[in-house]
Amino acid sequence: MLSIHGVSKHFGGITAIKDVSFSIEQGEIVGLVGPNGAGKSTLLNVISGIYLPSSGSIIFDGLDITDMNPNKVCKHGIAKTFQLVHSFPELTAIQNVLVGAVFGNSDKIGMVEAREKAERNLEFIGYPMNKMNYPVKNLTVVELKRIQLARALATEPKLLLLDEVTTGLNPKESNEAITLIQKIRESGITILIVEHVMRVIMNVSDRIVVLHHGEKIAEGTPHEIANDEKVITSYLGKKIYA
Structure with a gap:
């Protein structure tokens, strides 16, 4: 459904995203995680047309949306x-x-x-x-x-980009958000979610992509990501169970 090929985004001399590539299949929930400043929200803004990428391409449903503005991206789903x-x-x-x-x-x-x-x-x-x-x-x-x-x-939408949906929510409200995200997927909508609360991301994601300093350092199932030494060192700090 969505294919991101070698996408980079520079703001002057600052590189927010560097050569990021991954794909999302129809019906998936894919988590996008990483430390503050890793480029997660920037990548969502590039996909949705708020920012134009400095290089690379974005293909959605077979259509090149790389240089589309936000209203056209929305029109396409x-x-x-x-x-x-x-x-x-x-x-x-x-x-x-x-x-x-x-x-x-x-x-x-x-x-x-x-x-x-x-x-x-x-x-x-x-x-x-x-x-x-x-x-x-x-x-x-x-x-x-x-x-x-x-x-x-x-x-x-065919694809929903969620940016930090549980920010400011208590544990009960976060659980309700998990249920709602799963309900949205069951309705036929594919989801790419940025989230800092690992309990949430581990519960809802089929796959997880990890960014660090704007680069993709890992991609895999929640279990694989939870046990990836590079992810533990750069982001998690310790092993978590998934």
Whole structure:
């Protein structure tokens, strides 16, 4: 589904990503991990068109999306959430999700159909529907994250890029996030997830890619990554069980 070939990204004299290559098959959940500054979020931004790569290519569903801008990437079926929640604070929850429904990968959609899609996705992610007409500026972090996720899903993606979905969540909320991620995959959506909470990444991922100083240093199953000496030395610090 997604093939990344030798992708690098430079910001002036700083190399954020260096010659990264890997692929994602349809239906997979692939984890992307590494220390702070490893280039994880930068890579998601390159895939989604927010940044153009300095070199390399990105192929999605047989189409070269390397130089596409974000709205075209979204139209072709890739949606992204952000580590820091982006919302329209003066709008209601349903209006925030309508943005995704209207400006997603559907060329033409009426407002009635768009609202139905927005409501369907709010309900899917477990948002309290009695709050859908409340302005989001007074909502909790958990509720804002769910709205952001519903907005991304409302674009009808084939591939969902998740950036630090459990940041700011307590253990109970993180468990709920794990369940929701698995539910999204079961609905037919492929997922690439950046996450620092290793318990989460080990639970949801089929494969894990590890970045360090912008370079890929390992790729494998959760069990393989948990026992990889290079990963333990550069990132984990100790063996974990998977």
